[in-house]
Amino acid sequence: MSLANSLSLVLSPPHPAGKPFIYGGAAVAVVGGLILGPWLFWIGVAFTLFCLYFFRDPKRVPPQERDLVIAPADGKVVLVGPAIPPAELEMGDAPRWRVAIFLSVLDVHVNYSPVQGRISRIAYRHGTFIDASMEKASTENERNALRFDLPDGRQLACVQIAGLVARRIVCSVREGDQLLAGDRFGIIRFGSRTDVYLPEGVKPKVLVGQTMIGGETVLADLATSPVAAAFG
Known part of the structure; x- marks a missing residue:
């Protein structure tokens, strides 16, 4: 797989089912970080990045043959x-x-x-x-x-x-x-x-x-x- 294809796969937009997890992680990073300190901020950031990767929804091109x-x-x-x-x-x-x-x-x-x-x-x-x-x-x-x-x-x-x-x-x-x-x-x-x-x-x-x-x-x-x- 080429570098361009690899980056396209990793940076694909997330599936809608992952958005609650992504938004939740971002909220923990921002709100928790402001209240409890940088340790919770980085936990929230790490979880958000993981969810962005896990729920990626890349474009796929199926074969044209019907059978x-x-x-x-x-x-x-x-x-x-x-x-x-x-x-x-x-x-x-x-x-x-x-x-x-x-x-x-x-x-x-x-x-x-x-x-x-x-x-x-x-x-x-x-x-x-x-x-x-x-x-x-x-x-x-x-x-x-x-x-x-x-x-x-x-x-x-x-x-x-x-x-x-x-x-x-x-x-x-x-x-x-x-x-x-x-x-x-x-x-x-x-x-x-x-x-x-x-x-x-x-x-x-x-x-x-x-x-x-x-x-x-x-x-x-x-x-x-x-x-x-x-x-x-």
């Missing part, structure tokens, strides 16, 4: 394999390919629509806050699951999962909304994971350990042959 599934978040792929979508999405109990992306506190935490489609169901579920990189985080952690209906009738799921530090999942879309691939649909505050359950017969093109750029990196090709996508 692609793109990464819904920045981060590292920690799981690739067959799994059953969350029961609350009512997508059946047949396993399909899942890609799990872990977001550290240093990653951009904005979530992007992985496909063009209609959101036919959104289901929130309370849960625990264990390390999001663990397998059982998919079933035990707090999560918000979205079901996408593709133009050809197939379905895809995208699940926002809270992590060890995260305590707030923000979803800015509603059931019935039509999204394009790369459209923003939410954010998870302070460490998390985002899982994608691909349409039946579609196999991912990524491997565990790869780094994803949300809204840009290709996860799968929707034109994949069901025979070629069989589990193996």
Whole structure:
């Protein structure tokens, strides 16, 4: 990544969900510093700068091809394999390919629509806050699951999962909304994971350990042959 691109990423304007934290940190720096001294001022400044970095919302350019599934978040792929979508999405109990992306506190935490489609169901579920990189985080952690209906009738799921530090999942879309691939649909505050359950017969093109750029990196090709996508 070039220096210009790196600076553009770091200096990106914040997501609206981060503004209360940014304003709060600034208030602590100014008011607390005036009343209690410079130590509180510097704590407020440090917290404000961290929030400006954490909640950055850079511009992303998704691929132009329509038959692609793109990464819904920045981060590292920690799981690739067959799994059953969350029961609350009512997508059946047949396993399909899942890609799990872990977001550290240093990653951009904005979530992007992985496909063009209609959101036919959104289901929130309370849960625990264990390390999001663990397998059982998919079933035990707090999560918000979205079901996408593709133009050809197939379905895809995208699940926002809270992590060890995260305590707030923000979803800015509603059931019935039509999204394009790369459209923003939410954010998870302070460490998390985002899982994608691909349409039946579609196999991912990524491997565990790869780094994803949300809204840009290709996860799968929707034109994949069901025979070629069989589990193996």
